Amino acid sequence: MAWHWAFDQLQQGTLQRRYKRFLADVQLTSGEIVVAHCPNTGAMRGCQQPGSTVWISRSDNPKRKLPWTLELVEDNASLVCVHSALANSVAEAALKEGVFPQLSGFDRLQREVKLGANTRLDFKLEAGAGPIWVEVKAVSWCVGGGLGQFPDAVSVRALKHVQELANLVSADCRAALIFCAFHSGIQRIAPAAEVDPAYAEALACAVKAGVEVYGLGLEISPQGLRATRPIAIEECDLGNR
Numbered sequence: 001m002a003w004h005w006a007f008d009q010l011q012q013g014t015l016q017r018r019y020k021r022f023l024a025d026v027q028l029t030s031g032e033i034v035v036a037h038c039p040n041t042g043a044m045r046g047c048q049q050p051g052s053t054v055w056i057s058r059s060d061n062p063k064r065k066l067p068w069t070l071e072l073v074e075d076n077a078s079l080v081c082v083h084s085a086l087a088n089s090v091a092e093a094a095l096k097e098g099v100f101p102q103l104s105g106f107d108r109l110q111r112e113v114k115l116g117a118n119t120r121l122d123f124k125l126e127a128g129a130g131p132i133w134v135e136v137k138a139v140s141w142c143v144g145g146g147l148g149q150f151p152d153a154v155s156v157r158a159l160k161h162v163q164e165l166a167n168l169v170s171a172d173c174r175a176a177l178i179f180c181a182f183h184s185g186i187q188r189i190a191p192a193a194e195v196d197p198a199y200a201e202a203l204a205c206a207v208k209a210g211v212e213v214y215g216l217g218l219e220i221s222p223q224g225l226r227a228t229r230p231i232a233i234e235e236c237d238l239g240n241r
Helices: 084-096 156-170 197-209
Strands: 011-019 023-028 033-037 053-058 068-075 078-081 108-115 119-126 132-139 141-144 147-150 174-181 188-191 212-221 224-233
Touching: 023 053, 023 068, 078 212, 084 108, 084 119, 084 132, 084 174, 084 212, 084 224, 119 156, 132 147, 132 156, 147 174, 156 174, 156 197, 174 224, 188 197
Parallel strands: 033 068, 132 174, 147 188, 174 212, 188 224
Antiparallel strands: 011 023, 011 053, 023 033, 053 068, 068 078, 108 119, 119 132, 141 147, 212 224
């Protein structure tokens, strides 16, 4: 089976440190230490430990300040994709392949659709019965026992998105949230109420209002990412779904 996102010849190394949120020092197998862009705004709990095995990509774009990008981190024999923006590509493939039957049957998929003056949602699925608005979140924090939690730090942006989804349902639209398991050890997902209680509460209220919530399991490899199956969502009152 083809990868839904294929990496191009990642290089293995050892994480020295992550700092200033978007920077990471990585020692390559040659011994050279390079500075890589860290494409993750979260706390990266459990996947930023110095000494961890990592995989990085290199861009030939001369306009980039940092040619290297941190892509994967090993966490207790599991692989974690820390490039959270790739969740959209994987989720799009899952939607088109009908991984979630409840979200299938659409005629057109639009990306990064503007909603109001200051908000964009990841997808708008055009269907005969009306549009379905979809937001995607990458979950990279595995707390143990196969449980992933989101977010791993207080996220005003994530809170805003779940409130916008609830507003859409109030306006008689369908709205859905897809949590992508970006840690190969994650088998189910729950809101991180102790980390961001406001988000957990807003998510529970959104679900009660009718926002649909789905979990997406992934195969993660230095070769690529592949959506595999739906996984369970816990602890946010999923009603009768």
